[in-house]
Amino acid sequence: MSPVATAASFTAWVRPHWEHMDRLARRLVGAAAAEDVVQEALAAAWRSRARFDAERGGPRAWLLAIVVNKAKDHVRGSLQHAELIDASASDDSASAVAGLDLTAALARLTQRRRVAVALHYYLGLSVDEAAEVMGCSSGTVKSTLSDARRQLRDILGKEYR
């Protein structure tokens, strides 16, 4: 029997990665829509659990890749708007202002670059782990992150290198 055949075993199998799934959804679609996206991802994972192949990668990468795909289907505009509102509500400290600038700048990245930044910086995955989620080589993730940082630098201005 598959290790994830029953609801109980599936739940236990997902549990170590649950917070990552939620956090990734929040980064990609915003807090308001994250629960819907994660729920859809979980339903998709349940339906296709028999097709999970441990030879091709770990469960975290598999589950996070499903979250990325579900987030792509979701309304894209909400994230930028919601994050900008949240950021503008922060205090006026220097770090809050920098955060607002960064939030607005991140909204300008392509989806692929936003996914790479979310996985590596906000979820804390290594480059290799992010590559597993994104289905590409570590070198590609490194160059995607480098492109993202360069683009952010261009937007944020000459104070940043």
Next chain:
Amino acid sequence: MNDVDELLRSDAERWRARQAPVFDLDEAVAAARSRARPARRYLLPVLAAAVVLAVAVGLVITLHRLRRDAPADSGLSAITGVTWRDPDSTGTVVYTDTTMRIFDGCMHELAQLRVVGETLVQGPPVGGTSVCAGGLEIGPGPAGAASRAALRRLAHFHAVVAGPATWSRAGNVLVLTTPGKGTLRLTTDTTPAPQLVGTTWHLVDYAGADDNEHAYTGVLTLRVASDGSFRADVTCGQLTGTATVTPTTVDFTSVHGCGSFAPADDVIRAVLGGHAGYAVRGEQLILNGSGQLLVYQVGSS
């Protein structure tokens, strides 16, 4: 000099610290299993939902007709149907009785509009898309639209428009004031906002897979008809096909009978050959599909 890598790491740390607890996994799995059940088991709930939806739609139509037939007032009709521009940013908003369409040069969102007392409040999104390709923004706007200062002005625009905003119109100026967020003075030229469907558009700009912007000075038109068909010029002839339009996206299926003779042709085929996001800003239509961009301008019919 600050480092972007360090900025991202410290922002990520702050972000993680303020995240709410994750919702319950056991409940989520139970819900996921329900969603994953074969459709036929949902026949009764689906039928019930369809009945509820039909009743709700009927109520909305009835309320809309009642509102439309109500005595004329100086309410929302004073500000609906035209494009309101923020002169200090790239933000625009178009109101209808029930929706607001917000476009900031990159993000295009259609949201419900709630009128609460004398205030306007942005409600849940109906649809949204980004029309940027590789972060490139094409279209009218101040030079350096992606600068920090410009992004801060955009953040201010979004914050005020979200409401709850009191509003007043004097001539071609709409003043929105949201407590704690500030005030916007939006302007309009009173021209009704053109629609994707039924307008003849002329190509003025495009960005292909190289992410570089190219102005186009020839005459290539696009027209999406209300019957779901579309035709678009390419250098050697026309693309024709169907266009399924939602508030912020279009699904094109096209047939083309001649080759590509110019770089613009490749981009037109790519964007008008599948799923695309779109936004209308002023007299410009921006289409983003397959990572490439087309910008059209209103032309004469």
